[in-house]
Amino acid sequence: MAQDLKDMVERELEPLLETYRHLHTHPELSYYEKETAAFLTERLTELGYEVTQGVGRYPDPEHVSYGLVAVMRNGNGPTVLVRTDLDALPVEEMTGLPYASSVRTTDKTGADVGVMHACGHDIHMTSLLGTATLLSKLKNDWSGTLVMIGQPAEEVGAGAKAMLEDGLYTRFPRPDYVLALHSHASLEAGKVGHRSGYALANVDSVDITVRGAGGHGAWPQTTKDPIVIAARIVVALQTIVSREISPFDPAVVTVGSIHGGSKHNIIPDEVHLQLTVRSYKQEVRQHLLDAIKRISEGVALSAGVPEDKLPIVEVDEENYTPATYNDPDLTTRVVQVFESAVGLENVVEVDPVMGGEDFGQYSLPDRKIPIFLFWLGTVSAERAEAARTTGAALPSLHSSQFAPAPERTIATGVLATTSAVLDLMKR
DSSP states (O other): HHHHHHHHHHHHHHHHHHHHHHHSSSOOOTTOOOHHHHHHHHHHHHHTTTTEEEEESSSSSTOOOOOOEEEEESSOEEEEEEEEEBBBBBBEEEEEEOOOOOOOEOTTTTTTEEEOOOOOOOOHHHHHHHHHHHHHHHHGGEEEEEEEEEEEOTTTTTTTHHHHHHHTTTTOOSSEEEEEEEEEEEEEEEEEEEEEEEOOOOOEEEEEEEOOOEEEEEEEGSSSOHHHHHHHHHHHHHHHHTTSSSSSSSSSEEEEEEOOOOSSSSOOOOEEEEEEEESSSSSHHHHHHHHHHHHHHHHHHHHTTOOOGGGEEEEEEEGGGGEEEOOOOHHHHEEEEEEEEOOOGGEOOOOOOOOGGGGGGGGGTTOOOOOEEEEEEOOOOOHHHHHHHHHOOOOOOTTTOOOOOOHHHHHHHHHHHHHOOOOTBBB
């Protein structure tokens, strides 16, 4: 069966590459994936799937969801959901590829930006369509219900939650297993990476408004300088991970932005900080958020700021994405399938990362639905060898230079995903 699948993938590869080049040259930002969703809907409908468009409900009524759900029922058996993301990034492509994106658009702030699939979502979509194609032709080899979803707004952490809140698990068959792949920017094409348990982190965005009393820079004694207070807060925040969190619990508190003041000799009234906060365990996440508020207020109090002017600490709960926890039993089972499908030497265990994405939403609450996200190598053998030889860094995800090797990457993604689904739904 493994060789038969490889032969099928090979026969489908050229049209899949055409699909990939089309998706790569027509990227759309989060919340605006209209044409991308329509393209996938047309292809999946042609394959015999029942497709529902517009699945998803955002808190902001101005945003329209372009989530889609494609269902193929094939007798009794488990329900397996396979997910791809749809959206691209506001990045101007600099790869020089003949099919490079030249798309420009206006983002929600009104800025003119380039648009690029710099995170590999075009690879993800093509792999899903390839998997959907093969499984539609192999209905004698599996039994159950197959659900393929196209999720919008992954890059802003909103799409999975929006689809779930719009009845993904109630309006449509509730899955027994959920699978997804993600491009890996330093893993060689032809290989797949896996990690059992925590694989990606909780991601929180925190805004701190440090309030003081402004005035003339020549008379600082008449002010409560929010710039100095903010500087002290930035330094003090570094002690949370080093002195309050166990060394065995990964955590990150990064101040990514600090803004305040307008002129050399003016002490401002406010300074604004923007933080990204990463963790795995929920109890660690809560400790980090509580400590950020406690330290911010404590530093301000020590500087003589009155209680009614303490820093305002706001956690963006709407765009919070939970950690991705790969179900250990499901991971073990699928990894064994991968070893047979793509070769033992091409299946590697990778380290967990503090990056994040919203795939973890599909197992909540309480991880009652087993999920598994695996990494798909994208780097050509030549580039990988050059990097090993010279020590030069490979372009990362979200880089304007990110350029997967499409042939082997897509072939491996389709083969691995199809093999996993066939095993989970075997007759």
